[in-house]
Amino acid sequence: MGLNVEGTMETTIFADPIGRRFKLENPLIKGIYATREIQRLKFIRQLGLVPLKYPGAMHSKFEHCIGRLEIVRELVDLLTGGGNFIADETNDKLDLQDNDRLALEVATFMKGFETGPYNMVFDNAVERLNRVGEIVKRADNFEDTFSKFSGKNLLVDHNVIDSVRSIIRPREKNDKEMAAARKYMRDRGLDFRKIEKIRLLLFGPLGAARLDFIKRDASYTGVPIGRFSTHYLRGLQIRWNKELDKPYFALPVNAVPMVESLYASRFIMYFNVYYAPEIRVAESMLGAAIYLLIKQANQRVEGLRNLNDFQLTSLLRTYFSKGEKLEDAESLVGYESATLFEPIFFLRTDILHPYYRGTLKKWATELDEFEKQAWEQHGPGSILVDYRIPRTSLMEKMISVRADGEEDVQLEDYSPAIREMLKKENTLHILGVYIKPSLAQSLPRDISEGLKDILGKVIKERGRETSNQIKRESSIWR
C-alpha cells in the first residue's frame, strides 16, 4: 500500500515481513490479485491450527503467494542472468522468452488457489473420507476451480492459459497420466522440456514454493534457522536427466551449506511444529469435525473447500452448538478454547524401537475399524485415531552437487548431514489415539481393552508412557 503524489491509493505495493518491499506491476497479475479467489487466500492460515502453540504463526496463504513470486524472480535472474547459466551436454538452455516468464510468474502467484480452509487440515479431513473408501482428491477439484478461474478471461486474453495450466497441473501419479499431460502440451504447441524446467523452479526441492514456506514458517514460529537468501545459490543450474527424462538442480559445492541449513530448519519444524503432539490433536479434532459436516450434515466437499477460515469456523460453530444436528460431537470444536482431546496413546517413530515400525501400517487399518466401533458405541467423534505414514518422496533425488571437473554427485551422497536428516524424516510415523475429555476421566473398558488388543505390548512399554510424558511437557494440557 502506498500513496502517489495525487493522493490516490496504490494497493499493489506490499511490505512483506519476510521479503522486501514488493510491487505488482504486470497488469495481468494485478488483475488476478483483484479476483475474489486470490483475495480469499488472505483469510486462510497457512499453518492451520499451529498458532495454538506458536502464537506468531498466523501468516496467511496470500503472503506465501507474494513471497513465492519474489523468490521465483530471484531464481530466474540467478539462472539466466549474469552469464551464470552453462549449457548442459544436451545444449538445452533455460531459454525463457517474455511470455514464458509471464506464465511462470502468473503460475507462481496463483498456485494453491484451490486450497481448502485451514490449508492442509482440510486436505487431511478429506483424506479421512478416502480412508473409508470415498475417494475425493484435491486434484479432482483442480480442474473445476481452474476452469472457474479461467472463465474470467484474464488468462485467455494474455494467451498464457495453456502454459499456466500445464505449469500448475497436479503431479501425475503414473505413466498413463504423464502421457496424457504430454499430449496436452504437444497439442498446444508447448515445449514439454521447458515447462518441466519451469515446474522444477516452482515445485522442485529448491523451488520457490519450498524456499518460501520454510523461510516463512521458521520466521513466524520463532524456529531459529531458516533465514535464507537466494544469493547463496549463485551458480545454480538446471540440467536434464536423460534416463529419467526429467530436469534436476545442479548445485555448486559452495552452496551446499546454505541448502543444509534449509534442510535443518525443515527438520526442526517437522518435529516441533508440524508434528508437535498438541497440533496433531487439534488438527485431528478439526479434521473429524469437517468429516462429520460432510457425512452427517450433508455438506458437500466442493462447497466446503471454497470457504475461508472464518466461514468454516462459523459453520462449525452453528452445527456443533446446543440443539443442533451435531451437538453430540460438540467437544470436537474445543480446540478454539484450547480444550484438547486427551492422548491415551501417542507414538512417534523417532522414539520407537525399529522393530515396531514395520507393524505401523497393520495397526493403522485395525485402528480405523476400532475408531468406527467406538463412534458407534460412544457417539461420533468420541475417539480419534491419527496416523501419518511418510510418503517416500523422490524429490530430493532431483538435486545433485556439481564439483568442478568431476561427475555430479547426489546431494544425499555428498552431505552426510542431509542424508541423516532425510533418513529420519522418511521414517517419521505418527500414531496417536485421542479421546474426548469427558471420557478420559474413566476410560471405558471396551476402549482400553480394544486398544490393548491391537497395540499389544507396545502400549505398556512406550505408548502410555509417551502420552503421559507429552501431557507433562505440553503447556496446552495443563
Add this chain to the structure above:
Amino acid sequence: MVVKVAWTWSSEIYDPIHQVIPVASWEQLVLNSWSMRRLQRTFQTSYNFLALPGATHTRYAHSVGAMHLAWRIYESVIGIPVSKETIKHAICLRLAALLHDVGHGPLSHASETLMAKLGVIKERFHEDAARKIILDEMNSIWPQVAKEIEDETKEEDKPGHKYAPEELTGEILKILFDHSHFLHQLVSGDIDVDRLDYLRRDAFHTNISFTGFDTDLLITHLKYSTADGFYLESFDGIKAAEAMLIARDQNFSIINFNPINRLSTAIAERILHLGLSTQRFPELFEGRKAFLRRVAASPEQATPAALDLDAIWEFARKDDTDQWNAVEEIVQSNGAAKYFFEFFFKQPDRTYFVYAKDLHLDLREWLGGASHWEIAFLETIMEKQLLEKAKPGASADDRSLIVDMMPYPAEPKYHRFRIRHNPEVVIGKAQPLEDIDAIPTVKALRENERLAWRICIYALDIGGVDINKLKDEIKHLFIDSPLFRRDNKHDFYLLIKQLASEELMSLEQQ
C-alpha cells in the same frame, strides 16, 4: 533468557519477537482460558491485513509479549522479587500485562469505534469490559491460580506463598486502572509494555522497519524511585525514549491510519450499521434506538445511551470470525451493503485527503472534545453535501462517496524524565519529557500528530461524478461551511436532530 526466580517456570512460548518467553503454570491457566483464547482470534491491527499482508498478528501474541517485557522491566529496575509482597507485585504485574487487552472486541479498535459511533457505549469501553471479565468471566480461575502459586513457590523447608484470590484480582485491577499504583505506569503510560511490544510487533509483521528503537537500551536506563515513580535518568535513555516516540508517530500514520485500513473499517462500519435493521444484533438495535431518541429530543445534551455492559455483552464478546460472518450475512440481504462490500477487494477510483493545514482552522477547538457519535454524524452530513454538489440529482440511496474523519489526537500521558549530565550530578527534578527545553523532539512530534490529522474522501465509483466540481466542493465545504465553526455548533445540532429523527423513524418501522 530464563532467569532463576522464586518460582519455577512450567513451559515456554516461542515468539518471533522475543524468541523464548518463559511461562509459569498459573499463567498457563489464564492463557488457556476462554477469554484469553478469544484474543487469538482477534487481529491486532483490525483490517490492516487486507493492505499489509503480514499484519495478521493477534492480540493474544501481543499480550504474551507484553507480559514478557513487564517482567524484564521489573527484574531490571526493581530486582528479582524475594519477599511475599514483592513476589505478589511481580506475579500481578505479569498477569496485568497479560490481561491488559482482554476487554477488546472483535477486530480490536474497529468494533469499539463502531459501538461508540452508534452511541451505545461510553469511551474507553474495553477497560470496563476488562474489569468485568477479570472479576466475572474468569471467576473460576483465580482460586486455581492462587493454589498454583502456593505450590510453585514452595521450597524444601518453607511453605509456599498464600494469596487470597481476591487479593490477586484486586492487585491486578489496581495495576491496570489505578493511577496511584506504582506499577500502573508500566502497563499504561508513555513508556509502557503495551507500546514497547506493539511497536516492535507491528514493525516485524508489516516489515515497515522504522520502529528500529532499542528496547534493551530503554529498559537499561529506566529507574525507579518512590518519589518520582519510573523515570529515565541519563541522556542515552532519553534518546532511546525519543526514538520510541518517533516510532510511535510513524506507526500511527503508516499502519493505524493507513488509507486501506481506514477505508475497510469505514466500509465494515457502514455495512454493520445497515445491518442493524436486519435484527442481526438486537442489542445494538435497541441501543441505537434509545440513543437516537435522546439526540432527537435534545442533541446538545445527548450522551451515549451507555447501555450497561450486560446489554451489549453479546456483541462485545464476539470475535473476528463472527464479525466477518455478520458482514457477509448482511451483504447477502442488503443491496447497499453489497455495493460497499465490493470495495473490500477493489480500490476506490479516487481518494482525496484534506489535511488540517489545508483548513486554516483551529481544529482542536472544534474536534478536540468531539465524541465518536458526533464525528459519525459529521461524516454523514459531509457525505450528503458532497454528493449533492458533485453528482446533482443522485438518488438518496447513492453510496458512491465515503467520508472518513480521523479521531483528533488525544492528550498524551506524561512520563517523567530526569537528565543526568555525568554519572554524579543529577540536574533538576524528574519532569515530563515535553517540558524539557533541551529536547524539542517531543513537542515537534505532538505538532506532527496534529498536522497528520486528515479527512479522507473515497470516491468509490466515479461514474457520473464531476471530478473538478468535487475538488472545488471539498475546499469549499471545509473552509466556508458553518459546520466547522465553533460559534455555529447550533447549526450542526439542528442538522443532526433532523438526521436522528429520520433514522429513528425508519428503524421503528422495522
